[in-house]
Amino acid sequence: HPPPGVKILPIPVLSNNYSYLVIDTGSSRAAVVDPSDPLAVQAAIEEEGVMLEAIFCTHKHWDHSGGNASLRQRHGSCKVYGSSLDAIPELTNPLADREKVSVGRLTFEALTTPGHTVGHTAYVLDGGPFGGPPCLFSGDLLFLAGCGRLFEGSPETMLASLDVAMGLGEDTLLWPGHEYALECLTFASLLELDNPALEQKLQWAAQQRQEKRSTCPSTLGEEQTYNPFLRTHRPELQAALGLQQGGGEHPDAFRARVLKEVRRRKDLYKAT
Incomplete structure:
Protein backbone atom coordinates (compact mmCIF):
# COMPACT_ATOMS: atom_id res chain seq x y z
CA HIS A 1 0.00 0.00 0.00
CA GLY A 177 -1.12 2.52 -17.67
CA HIS A 178 -3.55 -0.32 -18.43
CA GLU A 179 -5.53 -3.09 -16.75
CA TYR A 180 -4.05 -5.92 -18.82
CA ALA A 181 -3.25 -8.32 -15.96
CA LEU A 182 -5.51 -11.19 -16.93
CA GLU A 183 -4.54 -11.17 -20.60
CA CYS A 184 -0.82 -10.83 -19.83
CA LEU A 185 -0.79 -13.52 -17.14
CA THR A 186 -2.75 -15.92 -19.33
CA PHE A 187 -0.25 -15.40 -22.15
CA ALA A 188 2.71 -15.81 -19.77
CA SER A 189 1.26 -19.08 -18.46
CA LEU A 190 1.32 -20.47 -22.01
CA LEU A 191 5.05 -19.76 -22.20
CA GLU A 192 6.12 -20.98 -18.75
CA LEU A 193 4.03 -24.03 -17.98
CA ASP A 194 5.60 -24.78 -14.61
CA ASN A 195 5.81 -21.52 -12.68
CA PRO A 196 3.96 -21.59 -9.32
CA ALA A 197 4.25 -17.80 -8.80
CA LEU A 198 2.63 -17.26 -12.19
CA GLU A 199 -0.20 -19.75 -11.56
CA GLN A 200 -0.93 -18.17 -8.18
CA LYS A 201 -0.99 -14.62 -9.58
CA LEU A 202 -3.22 -15.70 -12.48
CA GLN A 203 -5.79 -17.22 -10.10
CA TRP A 204 -5.70 -14.08 -7.95
CA ALA A 205 -6.09 -11.74 -10.93
CA ALA A 206 -9.02 -13.77 -12.30
CA GLN A 207 -10.76 -13.41 -8.93
CA GLN A 208 -10.02 -9.66 -8.77
CA ARG A 209 -11.40 -9.01 -12.24
CA GLN A 210 -14.45 -11.17 -11.61
CA GLU A 211 -15.18 -8.88 -8.67
CA LYS A 212 -14.47 -5.83 -10.89
CA ARG A 213 -11.48 -4.89 -8.75
CA SER A 214 -8.18 -3.39 -9.91
CA THR A 215 -5.07 -5.59 -9.97
CA CYS A 216 -2.83 -2.59 -9.11
CA PRO A 217 -0.33 -2.30 -7.66
CA SER A 218 2.07 -5.19 -7.90
CA THR A 219 5.73 -4.92 -6.87
CA LEU A 220 8.79 -5.07 -9.11
CA GLY A 221 10.04 -7.99 -7.03
CA GLU A 222 6.85 -9.90 -7.76
CA GLU A 223 6.98 -8.99 -11.45
CA GLN A 224 10.39 -10.64 -11.77
CA THR A 225 8.83 -13.97 -10.77
CA TYR A 226 6.22 -14.09 -13.56
CA ASN A 227 6.58 -11.28 -16.13
CA PRO A 228 8.25 -12.84 -19.20
CA PHE A 229 9.55 -9.45 -20.39
CA LEU A 230 11.54 -9.21 -17.14
CA ARG A 231 12.70 -12.83 -17.29
CA THR A 232 14.75 -12.70 -20.49
CA HIS A 233 17.79 -13.83 -18.44
CA ARG A 234 16.03 -16.92 -17.08
CA PRO A 235 17.11 -20.29 -18.55
CA GLU A 236 13.60 -21.73 -18.09
CA LEU A 237 12.06 -19.04 -20.30
CA GLN A 238 14.85 -19.26 -22.88
CA ALA A 239 14.34 -23.03 -23.05
CA ALA A 240 10.55 -22.67 -23.34
CA LEU A 241 11.10 -20.41 -26.37
CA GLY A 242 13.65 -22.80 -27.88
CA LEU A 243 16.37 -20.14 -27.86
CA GLN A 244 20.05 -20.60 -27.10
CA GLN A 245 22.80 -18.05 -26.68
CA GLY A 246 25.18 -18.05 -29.64
CA GLY A 247 28.88 -18.47 -29.05
CA GLY A 248 30.32 -14.99 -28.73
CA GLU A 249 26.82 -13.44 -28.48
CA HIS A 250 26.75 -10.73 -25.82
CA PRO A 251 24.35 -11.62 -22.95
CA ASP A 252 22.31 -8.43 -23.51
CA ALA A 253 22.09 -9.12 -27.25
CA PHE A 254 20.73 -12.56 -26.42
CA ARG A 255 18.27 -11.11 -23.89
CA ALA A 256 17.06 -8.67 -26.56
CA ARG A 257 16.53 -11.63 -28.89
CA VAL A 258 14.50 -13.37 -26.17
CA LEU A 259 12.45 -10.20 -25.62
CA LYS A 260 11.83 -9.89 -29.37
CA GLU A 261 10.48 -13.45 -29.50
CA VAL A 262 8.24 -12.97 -26.44
CA ARG A 263 6.90 -9.74 -27.98
CA ARG A 264 6.32 -11.44 -31.36
CA ARG A 265 4.33 -14.22 -29.71
CA LYS A 266 2.39 -11.76 -27.56
CA ASP A 267 1.42 -9.72 -30.64
CA LEU A 268 0.21 -12.90 -32.36
CA TYR A 269 -1.64 -13.98 -29.21
CA LYS A 270 -3.37 -10.60 -29.01
CA ALA A 271 -4.37 -10.77 -32.68
CA THR A 272 -6.25 -14.06 -32.27
Missing part, protein backbone atom coordinates in the same frame (compact mmCIF):
# COMPACT_ATOMS: atom_id res chain seq x y z
CA PRO A 2 1.09 3.59 -0.53
CA PRO A 3 2.61 5.10 2.63
CA PRO A 4 0.56 7.36 4.94
CA GLY A 5 0.57 10.95 3.74
CA VAL A 6 0.17 9.87 0.14
CA LYS A 7 -3.05 8.83 -1.52
CA ILE A 8 -2.93 7.14 -4.91
CA LEU A 9 -6.25 6.87 -6.64
CA PRO A 10 -6.39 4.72 -9.78
CA ILE A 11 -9.09 6.12 -12.07
CA PRO A 12 -10.32 3.53 -14.58
CA VAL A 13 -10.96 5.28 -17.91
CA LEU A 14 -11.86 4.27 -21.47
CA SER A 15 -11.96 0.49 -21.86
CA ASN A 16 -8.86 -0.50 -19.87
CA ASN A 17 -6.71 2.56 -19.11
CA TYR A 18 -5.68 3.92 -15.74
CA SER A 19 -5.16 7.56 -14.86
CA TYR A 20 -3.77 8.15 -11.37
CA LEU A 21 -4.58 10.98 -9.01
CA VAL A 22 -1.66 11.29 -6.57
CA ILE A 23 -2.38 13.37 -3.49
CA ASP A 24 -0.22 14.87 -0.76
CA THR A 25 -2.85 14.45 1.96
CA GLY A 26 -1.09 16.96 4.23
CA SER A 27 -1.53 19.89 1.84
CA SER A 28 -4.28 18.58 -0.50
CA ARG A 29 -2.03 19.31 -3.46
CA ALA A 30 -2.21 16.77 -6.24
CA ALA A 31 -0.77 15.55 -9.52
CA VAL A 32 -2.41 13.38 -12.14
CA VAL A 33 -0.64 10.82 -14.32
CA ASP A 34 -1.94 10.28 -17.88
CA PRO A 35 -5.36 11.98 -17.73
CA SER A 36 -7.06 10.71 -20.87
CA ASP A 37 -10.65 11.33 -19.75
CA PRO A 38 -10.84 14.84 -18.27
CA LEU A 39 -14.37 14.35 -16.90
CA ALA A 40 -13.42 11.28 -14.87
CA VAL A 41 -10.28 12.99 -13.57
CA GLN A 42 -12.13 16.22 -12.74
CA ALA A 43 -14.79 14.24 -10.85
CA ALA A 44 -12.05 12.61 -8.74
CA ILE A 45 -10.37 15.99 -8.10
CA GLU A 46 -13.67 17.44 -6.87
CA GLU A 47 -14.56 14.42 -4.79
CA GLU A 48 -11.17 14.50 -3.05
CA GLY A 49 -11.23 18.30 -2.69
CA VAL A 50 -7.67 18.75 -3.94
CA MET A 51 -5.78 21.31 -5.98
CA LEU A 52 -4.32 20.02 -9.25
CA GLU A 53 -0.79 21.34 -9.72
CA ALA A 54 0.75 18.95 -12.23
CA ILE A 55 -0.02 16.59 -15.08
CA PHE A 56 2.64 13.94 -15.68
CA CYS A 57 2.33 12.46 -19.14
CA THR A 58 4.13 9.21 -19.95
CA HIS A 59 3.69 9.56 -23.71
CA LYS A 60 1.78 11.23 -26.52
CA HIS A 61 -0.89 8.61 -27.31
CA TRP A 62 -4.39 10.06 -26.89
CA ASP A 63 -5.43 7.43 -24.35
CA HIS A 64 -2.77 8.87 -22.02
CA SER A 65 -2.86 12.57 -22.88
CA GLY A 66 -6.36 13.30 -24.20
CA GLY A 67 -7.43 15.30 -21.13
CA ASN A 68 -4.41 17.60 -20.92
CA ALA A 69 -5.97 20.57 -22.72
CA SER A 70 -9.29 20.73 -20.89
CA LEU A 71 -7.73 20.12 -17.47
CA ARG A 72 -5.23 22.91 -18.07
CA GLN A 73 -8.05 25.18 -19.12
CA ARG A 74 -9.87 24.45 -15.88
CA HIS A 75 -6.78 24.54 -13.64
CA GLY A 76 -4.89 27.58 -14.89
CA SER A 77 -1.70 27.16 -12.87
CA CYS A 78 -1.40 23.43 -13.60
CA LYS A 79 1.77 22.44 -15.45
CA VAL A 80 2.12 19.62 -17.98
CA TYR A 81 5.31 17.57 -17.71
CA GLY A 82 6.73 15.08 -20.20
CA SER A 83 9.37 14.48 -22.83
CA SER A 84 10.04 17.02 -25.57
CA LEU A 85 10.66 14.04 -27.89
CA ASP A 86 6.99 13.01 -27.73
CA ALA A 87 4.39 15.38 -29.17
CA ILE A 88 2.59 15.72 -25.84
CA PRO A 89 -0.45 18.02 -25.99
CA GLU A 90 -0.12 21.23 -23.95
CA LEU A 91 3.40 20.39 -22.73
CA THR A 92 4.62 23.29 -20.56
CA ASN A 93 7.65 21.77 -18.81
CA PRO A 94 9.81 19.32 -20.79
CA LEU A 95 11.72 16.97 -18.49
CA ALA A 96 15.16 15.46 -18.94
CA ASP A 97 16.11 12.01 -17.67
CA ARG A 98 16.31 11.88 -13.84
CA GLU A 99 14.88 15.39 -13.48
CA LYS A 100 12.77 15.87 -10.34
CA VAL A 101 9.54 17.77 -9.74
CA SER A 102 7.90 18.47 -6.38
CA VAL A 103 4.18 18.80 -5.72
CA GLY A 104 3.70 19.55 -2.03
CA ARG A 105 5.76 16.87 -0.27
CA LEU A 106 5.55 14.57 -3.29
CA THR A 107 8.71 14.27 -5.36
CA PHE A 108 8.49 12.71 -8.81
CA GLU A 109 11.53 11.69 -10.84
CA ALA A 110 11.37 11.33 -14.62
CA LEU A 111 12.91 8.20 -16.15
CA THR A 112 13.53 8.26 -19.88
CA THR A 113 12.24 4.87 -21.03
CA PRO A 114 11.92 4.76 -24.85
CA GLY A 115 10.63 1.73 -26.76
CA HIS A 116 6.87 2.12 -26.92
CA THR A 117 7.40 5.69 -28.13
CA VAL A 118 10.63 7.64 -28.67
CA GLY A 119 9.97 9.96 -25.74
CA HIS A 120 8.23 7.57 -23.36
CA THR A 121 8.84 8.63 -19.75
CA ALA A 122 8.05 6.76 -16.54
CA TYR A 123 7.68 8.56 -13.21
CA VAL A 124 8.95 7.47 -9.81
CA LEU A 125 7.34 8.86 -6.67
CA ASP A 126 9.81 8.93 -3.79
CA GLY A 127 8.33 7.08 -0.82
CA GLY A 128 11.21 8.05 1.49
CA PRO A 129 9.66 11.15 3.12
CA PHE A 130 6.60 9.03 3.99
CA GLY A 131 8.48 5.94 5.17
CA GLY A 132 7.21 3.84 2.30
CA PRO A 133 8.42 2.23 -0.93
CA PRO A 134 8.91 4.10 -4.20
CA CYS A 135 6.00 4.06 -6.67
CA LEU A 136 6.57 3.60 -10.40
CA PHE A 137 3.99 5.02 -12.79
CA SER A 138 5.05 3.04 -15.81
CA GLY A 139 2.64 4.14 -18.54
CA ASP A 140 3.04 1.69 -21.42
CA LEU A 141 6.58 0.63 -20.52
CA LEU A 142 5.58 -2.07 -18.07
CA PHE A 143 2.29 -3.75 -17.17
CA LEU A 144 1.47 -6.41 -14.62
CA ALA A 145 3.06 -9.42 -16.40
CA GLY A 146 3.51 -7.45 -19.63
CA CYS A 147 5.23 -4.63 -21.49
CA GLY A 148 4.17 -2.11 -24.14
CA ARG A 149 4.25 -2.75 -27.87
CA LEU A 150 7.36 -1.65 -29.74
CA PHE A 151 5.83 1.08 -31.87
CA GLU A 152 8.89 3.34 -32.00
CA GLY A 153 11.80 1.30 -30.71
CA SER A 154 13.82 -1.88 -31.08
CA PRO A 155 13.86 -4.83 -28.67
CA GLU A 156 17.31 -3.58 -27.55
CA THR A 157 15.85 -0.16 -26.69
CA MET A 158 12.93 -1.67 -24.77
CA LEU A 159 15.22 -4.06 -22.89
CA ALA A 160 17.43 -1.15 -21.78
CA SER A 161 14.34 0.77 -20.59
CA LEU A 162 13.00 -2.24 -18.67
CA ASP A 163 16.44 -2.61 -17.06
CA VAL A 164 16.22 1.04 -15.93
CA ALA A 165 12.88 0.29 -14.26
CA MET A 166 14.23 -2.86 -12.64
CA GLY A 167 17.05 -0.85 -11.07
CA LEU A 168 14.52 0.73 -8.71
CA GLY A 169 14.36 -2.02 -6.10
CA GLU A 170 12.06 -4.96 -5.50
CA ASP A 171 9.71 -3.24 -3.05
CA THR A 172 8.79 -0.57 -5.65
CA LEU A 173 5.04 -0.46 -6.28
CA LEU A 174 4.05 -0.72 -9.95
CA TRP A 175 1.14 1.41 -11.19
CA PRO A 176 0.77 0.68 -14.93
Whole structure:
Protein backbone atom coordinates (compact mmCIF):
# COMPACT_ATOMS: atom_id res chain seq x y z
CA HIS A 1 0.00 0.00 0.00
CA PRO A 2 1.09 3.59 -0.53
CA PRO A 3 2.61 5.10 2.63
CA PRO A 4 0.56 7.36 4.94
CA GLY A 5 0.57 10.95 3.74
CA VAL A 6 0.17 9.87 0.14
CA LYS A 7 -3.05 8.83 -1.52
CA ILE A 8 -2.93 7.14 -4.91
CA LEU A 9 -6.25 6.87 -6.64
CA PRO A 10 -6.39 4.72 -9.78
CA ILE A 11 -9.09 6.12 -12.07
CA PRO A 12 -10.32 3.53 -14.58
CA VAL A 13 -10.96 5.28 -17.91
CA LEU A 14 -11.86 4.27 -21.47
CA SER A 15 -11.96 0.49 -21.86
CA ASN A 16 -8.86 -0.50 -19.87
CA ASN A 17 -6.71 2.56 -19.11
CA TYR A 18 -5.68 3.92 -15.74
CA SER A 19 -5.16 7.56 -14.86
CA TYR A 20 -3.77 8.15 -11.37
CA LEU A 21 -4.58 10.98 -9.01
CA VAL A 22 -1.66 11.29 -6.57
CA ILE A 23 -2.38 13.37 -3.49
CA ASP A 24 -0.22 14.87 -0.76
CA THR A 25 -2.85 14.45 1.96
CA GLY A 26 -1.09 16.96 4.23
CA SER A 27 -1.53 19.89 1.84
CA SER A 28 -4.28 18.58 -0.50
CA ARG A 29 -2.03 19.31 -3.46
CA ALA A 30 -2.21 16.77 -6.24
CA ALA A 31 -0.77 15.55 -9.52
CA VAL A 32 -2.41 13.38 -12.14
CA VAL A 33 -0.64 10.82 -14.32
CA ASP A 34 -1.94 10.28 -17.88
CA PRO A 35 -5.36 11.98 -17.73
CA SER A 36 -7.06 10.71 -20.87
CA ASP A 37 -10.65 11.33 -19.75
CA PRO A 38 -10.84 14.84 -18.27
CA LEU A 39 -14.37 14.35 -16.90
CA ALA A 40 -13.42 11.28 -14.87
CA VAL A 41 -10.28 12.99 -13.57
CA GLN A 42 -12.13 16.22 -12.74
CA ALA A 43 -14.79 14.24 -10.85
CA ALA A 44 -12.05 12.61 -8.74
CA ILE A 45 -10.37 15.99 -8.10
CA GLU A 46 -13.67 17.44 -6.87
CA GLU A 47 -14.56 14.42 -4.79
CA GLU A 48 -11.17 14.50 -3.05
CA GLY A 49 -11.23 18.30 -2.69
CA VAL A 50 -7.67 18.75 -3.94
CA MET A 51 -5.78 21.31 -5.98
CA LEU A 52 -4.32 20.02 -9.25
CA GLU A 53 -0.79 21.34 -9.72
CA ALA A 54 0.75 18.95 -12.23
CA ILE A 55 -0.02 16.59 -15.08
CA PHE A 56 2.64 13.94 -15.68
CA CYS A 57 2.33 12.46 -19.14
CA THR A 58 4.13 9.21 -19.95
CA HIS A 59 3.69 9.56 -23.71
CA LYS A 60 1.78 11.23 -26.52
CA HIS A 61 -0.89 8.61 -27.31
CA TRP A 62 -4.39 10.06 -26.89
CA ASP A 63 -5.43 7.43 -24.35
CA HIS A 64 -2.77 8.87 -22.02
CA SER A 65 -2.86 12.57 -22.88
CA GLY A 66 -6.36 13.30 -24.20
CA GLY A 67 -7.43 15.30 -21.13
CA ASN A 68 -4.41 17.60 -20.92
CA ALA A 69 -5.97 20.57 -22.72
CA SER A 70 -9.29 20.73 -20.89
CA LEU A 71 -7.73 20.12 -17.47
CA ARG A 72 -5.23 22.91 -18.07
CA GLN A 73 -8.05 25.18 -19.12
CA ARG A 74 -9.87 24.45 -15.88
CA HIS A 75 -6.78 24.54 -13.64
CA GLY A 76 -4.89 27.58 -14.89
CA SER A 77 -1.70 27.16 -12.87
CA CYS A 78 -1.40 23.43 -13.60
CA LYS A 79 1.77 22.44 -15.45
CA VAL A 80 2.12 19.62 -17.98
CA TYR A 81 5.31 17.57 -17.71
CA GLY A 82 6.73 15.08 -20.20
CA SER A 83 9.37 14.48 -22.83
CA SER A 84 10.04 17.02 -25.57
CA LEU A 85 10.66 14.04 -27.89
CA ASP A 86 6.99 13.01 -27.73
CA ALA A 87 4.39 15.38 -29.17
CA ILE A 88 2.59 15.72 -25.84
CA PRO A 89 -0.45 18.02 -25.99
CA GLU A 90 -0.12 21.23 -23.95
CA LEU A 91 3.40 20.39 -22.73
CA THR A 92 4.62 23.29 -20.56
CA ASN A 93 7.65 21.77 -18.81
CA PRO A 94 9.81 19.32 -20.79
CA LEU A 95 11.72 16.97 -18.49
CA ALA A 96 15.16 15.46 -18.94
CA ASP A 97 16.11 12.01 -17.67
CA ARG A 98 16.31 11.88 -13.84
CA GLU A 99 14.88 15.39 -13.48
CA LYS A 100 12.77 15.87 -10.34
CA VAL A 101 9.54 17.77 -9.74
CA SER A 102 7.90 18.47 -6.38
CA VAL A 103 4.18 18.80 -5.72
CA GLY A 104 3.70 19.55 -2.03
CA ARG A 105 5.76 16.87 -0.27
CA LEU A 106 5.55 14.57 -3.29
CA THR A 107 8.71 14.27 -5.36
CA PHE A 108 8.49 12.71 -8.81
CA GLU A 109 11.53 11.69 -10.84
CA ALA A 110 11.37 11.33 -14.62
CA LEU A 111 12.91 8.20 -16.15
CA THR A 112 13.53 8.26 -19.88
CA THR A 113 12.24 4.87 -21.03
CA PRO A 114 11.92 4.76 -24.85
CA GLY A 115 10.63 1.73 -26.76
CA HIS A 116 6.87 2.12 -26.92
CA THR A 117 7.40 5.69 -28.13
CA VAL A 118 10.63 7.64 -28.67
CA GLY A 119 9.97 9.96 -25.74
CA HIS A 120 8.23 7.57 -23.36
CA THR A 121 8.84 8.63 -19.75
CA ALA A 122 8.05 6.76 -16.54
CA TYR A 123 7.68 8.56 -13.21
CA VAL A 124 8.95 7.47 -9.81
CA LEU A 125 7.34 8.86 -6.67
CA ASP A 126 9.81 8.93 -3.79
CA GLY A 127 8.33 7.08 -0.82
CA GLY A 128 11.21 8.05 1.49
CA PRO A 129 9.66 11.15 3.12
CA PHE A 130 6.60 9.03 3.99
CA GLY A 131 8.48 5.94 5.17
CA GLY A 132 7.21 3.84 2.30
CA PRO A 133 8.42 2.23 -0.93
CA PRO A 134 8.91 4.10 -4.20
CA CYS A 135 6.00 4.06 -6.67
CA LEU A 136 6.57 3.60 -10.40
CA PHE A 137 3.99 5.02 -12.79
CA SER A 138 5.05 3.04 -15.81
CA GLY A 139 2.64 4.14 -18.54
CA ASP A 140 3.04 1.69 -21.42
CA LEU A 141 6.58 0.63 -20.52
CA LEU A 142 5.58 -2.07 -18.07
CA PHE A 143 2.29 -3.75 -17.17
CA LEU A 144 1.47 -6.41 -14.62
CA ALA A 145 3.06 -9.42 -16.40
CA GLY A 146 3.51 -7.45 -19.63
CA CYS A 147 5.23 -4.63 -21.49
CA GLY A 148 4.17 -2.11 -24.14
CA ARG A 149 4.25 -2.75 -27.87
CA LEU A 150 7.36 -1.65 -29.74
CA PHE A 151 5.83 1.08 -31.87
CA GLU A 152 8.89 3.34 -32.00
CA GLY A 153 11.80 1.30 -30.71
CA SER A 154 13.82 -1.88 -31.08
CA PRO A 155 13.86 -4.83 -28.67
CA GLU A 156 17.31 -3.58 -27.55
CA THR A 157 15.85 -0.16 -26.69
CA MET A 158 12.93 -1.67 -24.77
CA LEU A 159 15.22 -4.06 -22.89
CA ALA A 160 17.43 -1.15 -21.78
CA SER A 161 14.34 0.77 -20.59
CA LEU A 162 13.00 -2.24 -18.67
CA ASP A 163 16.44 -2.61 -17.06
CA VAL A 164 16.22 1.04 -15.93
CA ALA A 165 12.88 0.29 -14.26
CA MET A 166 14.23 -2.86 -12.64
CA GLY A 167 17.05 -0.85 -11.07
CA LEU A 168 14.52 0.73 -8.71
CA GLY A 169 14.36 -2.02 -6.10
CA GLU A 170 12.06 -4.96 -5.50
CA ASP A 171 9.71 -3.24 -3.05
CA THR A 172 8.79 -0.57 -5.65
CA LEU A 173 5.04 -0.46 -6.28
CA LEU A 174 4.05 -0.72 -9.95
CA TRP A 175 1.14 1.41 -11.19
CA PRO A 176 0.77 0.68 -14.93
CA GLY A 177 -1.12 2.52 -17.67
CA HIS A 178 -3.55 -0.32 -18.43
CA GLU A 179 -5.53 -3.09 -16.75
CA TYR A 180 -4.05 -5.92 -18.82
CA ALA A 181 -3.25 -8.32 -15.96
CA LEU A 182 -5.51 -11.19 -16.93
CA GLU A 183 -4.54 -11.17 -20.60
CA CYS A 184 -0.82 -10.83 -19.83
CA LEU A 185 -0.79 -13.52 -17.14
CA THR A 186 -2.75 -15.92 -19.33
CA PHE A 187 -0.25 -15.40 -22.15
CA ALA A 188 2.71 -15.81 -19.77
CA SER A 189 1.26 -19.08 -18.46
CA LEU A 190 1.32 -20.47 -22.01
CA LEU A 191 5.05 -19.76 -22.20
CA GLU A 192 6.12 -20.98 -18.75
CA LEU A 193 4.03 -24.03 -17.98
CA ASP A 194 5.60 -24.78 -14.61
CA ASN A 195 5.81 -21.52 -12.68
CA PRO A 196 3.96 -21.59 -9.32
CA ALA A 197 4.25 -17.80 -8.80
CA LEU A 198 2.63 -17.26 -12.19
CA GLU A 199 -0.20 -19.75 -11.56
CA GLN A 200 -0.93 -18.17 -8.18
CA LYS A 201 -0.99 -14.62 -9.58
CA LEU A 202 -3.22 -15.70 -12.48
CA GLN A 203 -5.79 -17.22 -10.10
CA TRP A 204 -5.70 -14.08 -7.95
CA ALA A 205 -6.09 -11.74 -10.93
CA ALA A 206 -9.02 -13.77 -12.30
CA GLN A 207 -10.76 -13.41 -8.93
CA GLN A 208 -10.02 -9.66 -8.77
CA ARG A 209 -11.40 -9.01 -12.24
CA GLN A 210 -14.45 -11.17 -11.61
CA GLU A 211 -15.18 -8.88 -8.67
CA LYS A 212 -14.47 -5.83 -10.89
CA ARG A 213 -11.48 -4.89 -8.75
CA SER A 214 -8.18 -3.39 -9.91
CA THR A 215 -5.07 -5.59 -9.97
CA CYS A 216 -2.83 -2.59 -9.11
CA PRO A 217 -0.33 -2.30 -7.66
CA SER A 218 2.07 -5.19 -7.90
CA THR A 219 5.73 -4.92 -6.87
CA LEU A 220 8.79 -5.07 -9.11
CA GLY A 221 10.04 -7.99 -7.03
CA GLU A 222 6.85 -9.90 -7.76
CA GLU A 223 6.98 -8.99 -11.45
CA GLN A 224 10.39 -10.64 -11.77
CA THR A 225 8.83 -13.97 -10.77
CA TYR A 226 6.22 -14.09 -13.56
CA ASN A 227 6.58 -11.28 -16.13
CA PRO A 228 8.25 -12.84 -19.20
CA PHE A 229 9.55 -9.45 -20.39
CA LEU A 230 11.54 -9.21 -17.14
CA ARG A 231 12.70 -12.83 -17.29
CA THR A 232 14.75 -12.70 -20.49
CA HIS A 233 17.79 -13.83 -18.44
CA ARG A 234 16.03 -16.92 -17.08
CA PRO A 235 17.11 -20.29 -18.55
CA GLU A 236 13.60 -21.73 -18.09
CA LEU A 237 12.06 -19.04 -20.30
CA GLN A 238 14.85 -19.26 -22.88
CA ALA A 239 14.34 -23.03 -23.05
CA ALA A 240 10.55 -22.67 -23.34
CA LEU A 241 11.10 -20.41 -26.37
CA GLY A 242 13.65 -22.80 -27.88
CA LEU A 243 16.37 -20.14 -27.86
CA GLN A 244 20.05 -20.60 -27.10
CA GLN A 245 22.80 -18.05 -26.68
CA GLY A 246 25.18 -18.05 -29.64
CA GLY A 247 28.88 -18.47 -29.05
CA GLY A 248 30.32 -14.99 -28.73
CA GLU A 249 26.82 -13.44 -28.48
CA HIS A 250 26.75 -10.73 -25.82
CA PRO A 251 24.35 -11.62 -22.95
CA ASP A 252 22.31 -8.43 -23.51
CA ALA A 253 22.09 -9.12 -27.25
CA PHE A 254 20.73 -12.56 -26.42
CA ARG A 255 18.27 -11.11 -23.89
CA ALA A 256 17.06 -8.67 -26.56
CA ARG A 257 16.53 -11.63 -28.89
CA VAL A 258 14.50 -13.37 -26.17
CA LEU A 259 12.45 -10.20 -25.62
CA LYS A 260 11.83 -9.89 -29.37
CA GLU A 261 10.48 -13.45 -29.50
CA VAL A 262 8.24 -12.97 -26.44
CA ARG A 263 6.90 -9.74 -27.98
CA ARG A 264 6.32 -11.44 -31.36
CA ARG A 265 4.33 -14.22 -29.71
CA LYS A 266 2.39 -11.76 -27.56
CA ASP A 267 1.42 -9.72 -30.64
CA LEU A 268 0.21 -12.90 -32.36
CA TYR A 269 -1.64 -13.98 -29.21
CA LYS A 270 -3.37 -10.60 -29.01
CA ALA A 271 -4.37 -10.77 -32.68
CA THR A 272 -6.25 -14.06 -32.27
